[in-house]
Amino acid sequence: MRSIILGVRRAAFSTFFRSPAIPTNRPRFLRPFSNMASITVHNSLTPGAPVPFRPKEEGKVSWYACGPTTYDLSHLGHARNYISTDVIRRILQDFFGFKVNFVMNYTxxxxxxxxxxxxxxxxxxxxxxxYTPEQIRELVFKAFQTYAENSLPLLVAESAALDENNYAERKDAAYGRVLAGGTLSGEGKPSDAEAKIKMHLNNMDAAAKSLMQGTGFDGAEDILLPYLDSLYKETFDTSNQSIFTDLTQAMEKAFEDDMQALNVLPPDQITRVTEYVPQIVKFVEQIVEKGFAYEADGSVYFDIAAFEQAGNTYARLRPESKNDKALQEDGEGSLSKSLTGKKRPGDFALWKKSKPGEPYWPSPWGLGRPGWHIECSVMASDKLGEQMDIHSGGIDLAFPHHDNELAQSEAYFHQCNKGEHTWVNYFLHMGHLSIAGSKMSKSLKNFQTIQDALATTYTARNMRIVFLMGRWNDGVEISPDMRKQADSWETTLDNFFTNIKAKLSAAETQTPTEGIKDLSITEGLVEELKQGKKDLNAALSNSFDTPTAMQVILRLVRDANIYMSKPSANLQAVEGVARWVTKIVGILGLDSNAKAPYDGLGWSSATSAANVDPKIAIKPYAAAYSKVKNDVMALNLPETPEFKALLEETPDAEFTEIETSGEKDIEKLALPYLRATSRLRDELRAVVSGLEPTTKQAVLALSDRIRDYDLTDLGVQLDDQVDKPSLIKFVPAAKLVAAREEKAALAAEKVKQKEEARKAREKAEEEKWAKAKVSPQEMFKNDPKYQDWDADGLPTKLADGTELPKSQSKKLKKDWDRQKKLHDEYLVKFGGKA
Incomplete structure (x- = not known):
């Protein structure tokens, strides 16, 4: 009967809440929610309002994303970039139904x-x-001074030599404004320049401490590394490139682990620069042959002037940065400053002559290595052809990296008299994640790694929610308010999913009349769901506006919660909303255990998998039921028909029915045992009032233990209801245990405070009666301020022999009267005993 009821209810749900008719020749999870033609997107090639998104091939999107430079662990700034990219990719393919070919490189x-x-x-x-300790110290000291000269010149501006003893004083004098949160000049707001100064000072702090404490290399690594490189780089043997590949392979693996932990979809294709060197050489050769590049002293440079003279545009993304010397130098790399032969400062390297201590490959121009920008042009063109729909990356790559990519690629594909070639149709740039006004950056060392963030601060879902709260192309600085907003959003959905699943599960155990009241679903949430779908489609069509989308979801869930709280609420209507919300949060990547087409209900269970052995998986729940059943029987309660029926229940049979259906969701498989356990506890609560005190206490203790320990440790929460069976809710065990421990800690604190208050009262009482024991006639006799007293013991003269002032005499009389009253109470209480 239970399965028949469930089938009828599901049929009613699907009849009313199904999506509009869509083509059936496309896989279900790729069918569009809305018209693809309505999508607009912020395109860096056409700054301003979003523009219509029209891929070159209908229903398909070709996309190249700049991947990481694999030299260090990834940080939250990378997480912002790749999560935002992942969200857009998921929306395109799982919401709008595009087939996306996503290519990413490893530099x-x-x-x-x-x-x-x-x-x-x-x-x-x-x-x-x-080395002797003295030799190590001398090496560290030279590195210390050299680092200051190169990175913090104000420290060595004085005539006296800098050392670890005068470092702190000079640091404060030279860079005090920066350390206090200001700028070096004293004007404007701090920027990357100030962040870099702080980073260098932190390195110097550690080195100064190392010198003062004599710890050798420990603590001085950051100043030693560039110094050792300056001494030995030209003698470093690079014929064996494993010294470089060992690093990049380790960092590539770490990046992939980070992305998997963040639920970022893996690329459809991955490319690596070292696997493309021959193709890069040929690509550069063709640019040279077309007259858009020239060789100079073993390096090859892109000729911007020749490119523009041929009718092409340079710096299409950031024309205002075209002559920015600092950005140009940053784009060439720190090892390229000594390369010579450029015709103009803005020309950039396609191929770099390798110097001693650098890896190298053969080329027509001698031993060298690829320039930074050329790699993406070659790999993207190889995988996606001479034109792609989308190219993406962080906003910091816009100039010079992406502008140079565009120029050299369009030069490669340039044909005379045919106008400018379009290599990329849409450039998507993800906004920065900043820290105190500066971008989060490895080079500034102002970052938190993804590994550390997930271990200490965020869950993958919570981090993604934070980023979804902001537009992908806007800069963001994570604030406490943003975190609270994200936490509140997640908690609201958590509770909604938990409550509707619990209520639906409870309804399945009722009779058809009780469980299914209105299969037509003609009221409740219908208009709200229709409007929610419309508003979400509008938000995601508007350049993937996730902040608005998140508000649409939250509004609909709150409407559903209000409706669900009504006694007459139709659970099928709420279920319809919950299943649609489940699909959307799945598309946004907020459920790492969910897979397209996201047709579940709520966050999917981490234990739901094809290889789950149901009999093994339900053992803890079956064991909990068996234990509770035995403990109930041990109470020897009066046998009632209700207890007898409950103790004769066989949840194994219901489990077997569910297992036979092929169900793999542990929550559903465990329900027979959890329901049987909950029913036993409910019956205990029902009969407890009629029991004698000792048995009553034992029953209440068992009832609390079942709820707070037996089931909590399994990730099951029981919500007691008046005149109704308890609601069974699945909540992460860690969350329930934490709440239990917090409750216990609060109770312990309350007991502690109560005990401290009792002790304080006892002490006050002791002090009161100790004071009361003294008679008023004696209370002033031992006070050295006085030298004469009357018959009642009241002072008449001060210690110097002068008469006691009347004002003071009045005050002492009041004190005497209070003491007399207190002493009289003492005599009454203790029977006149001294």
Whole structure:
């Protein structure tokens, strides 16, 4: 009967809440929710309002994303970029129904990688040398001074040499304004420049401490690395490139682990620079042949002037940055400052001559390595052809990286007399995550790694919610208010899913009349759901406006909660809303255990999997039921028909029925045992009032234990209801245990405060009667301020022999009267005993 009722109810639900008719020749999870033609997107190539999104091939999207430079662990800034990218990708393919071909690269040869790998190996070699403590100190001291000269010149502006003893004083004098949160000039707001100064000062702080404490290399690594590199880089043997690949492969694996932990979909295709060097050489050769690049001293540079003279546009993304020398130098890399032969400062390297201590590959121009920008042009073009729909990355890549990519790619595909070539149709740039006004950056060391963030601060879902609260193309600085807003949003959905699942589960155990009141579903939430679907489609069509989408979901859930609280609420209507919300949060990537087409109800269970053995999975629940049943029987309660029927229940049979259906969801498989356990507890609560005190106490203790320990430890919450069976809710065990421990801690604190108050009262009482024991005639006799007293013991003269002032005499008389009253109470209480 239970399965028949469930089937009827599901049929009613699907009849009313199904989506509009959609083509059936497309996989279900790829069918669009709305018209693709209505989508607009913020395109960095056309700044301003969002523009219509029309891929070159109907129903398909080709997309290239700049991946990480694999030289260090990824941080929250990377998480912002890749989660935002993942959200847009999911919306395109799972909401609008596009088939997305997503390509991403790993930059595994780059100035930062070369420096990091080389410095790391040089420090290892240095530590293997036989040094005396004095020699180590001398090495660290030279590195300390050199680091200051190169990075913090104001520290060495004075004539006296800088050392660890005068460092702190000079630091405060030279950079006090920056350390206090201001700017170096004293004007404007702090920026990356100030963040970099703080980073350098932190490195110097650690080194100064190392020198003062004589700890050798420990603590001084950050100043030693560049110093050792300056000493030995030209003698470093790079014929064996494993020194670089060991680093990049380890960081690539760490990045993939981070992305998996964040529920970021893996790319459809991955490319690596080191696997494309021959293709890069050929690509550069063609640009040279077309007259848009030139060779100089073994390097090859892009000729911006020639490119523009041919009718092309340079710096299409950031024309205002075209002549920004600092950005140009940053784009060339720190190892390229000594390269010579450029015709103009803005020309950028396509191929770099390798210097001693750098990896190298053969080319027509001699041994060298790819420039930073050329790698993406070659790999993206190889995978996606001469034109792609989307290219994406962080906003910091817009100039020079992406502008240079565009220029060299359009030069490669340029054809005379055919106008400018369009290599990318839509450039999507993800906004920065900033810290105190500066972008989060490895180079500034102002970051929290993804690993650390997930271990200490966020869950993957919570982090994604925080980023969904802001537009993908806007900068964001995470604030306490943002965190609270994200926590509240998640808690609201958590409770909604938990409550509707519990109520539906309870309804399935009732008779058809009780459980299914109105299969037509003609009232309740219908208009709210229709409006929610319409508003969500409008939000996501408007350049993937997730902040508005999150508000639409929250509004609909709150409407459903209000409706669900009504006695006449139709649970099927609420279920319809819950299933639609489930689908949307699945599409947004907020459920790491869910898979397309996201047709479940609520967050999916981490234990639901194809390889789950139901009999093994339900053992803890069956064991809990068996224990409770035995404990109830041990109470020897009066046998009633209700208790007899409950104790004769066989949840194993119901479990077998569910298992036979092929169900793999542990929550559903466990329900027969949980329902039987809950019913036993409900019956205990029903009969407890009629029991004698000792048995009553034992029953109440068992009832509390079942709820607070037996089931809580399994991740099951029982909500007691008046004249109704308890609601069974599945909540993460850790959350329930934490709540139990918090409740216990509050109770313990209350007991502690009560005991402290009792002790304080006892002490006050003791002090009161100790004072009361003294008779008023004696209370002033031992006070050295006085030297004469009357018959009642009241002072008449001060210690110097002068008469007691009348005002003071009046005050002492009042004190005497109070003491007499207190002493009289003492005599009454203790029977006149002294």
């Amino acid at each position: 595994d040869v780059d100035d930062k990688i070369i420096i990091k790998a080389r410095q790391r190996r040089l420090l290892e070699l240095e530590k293997e040398k036989t």
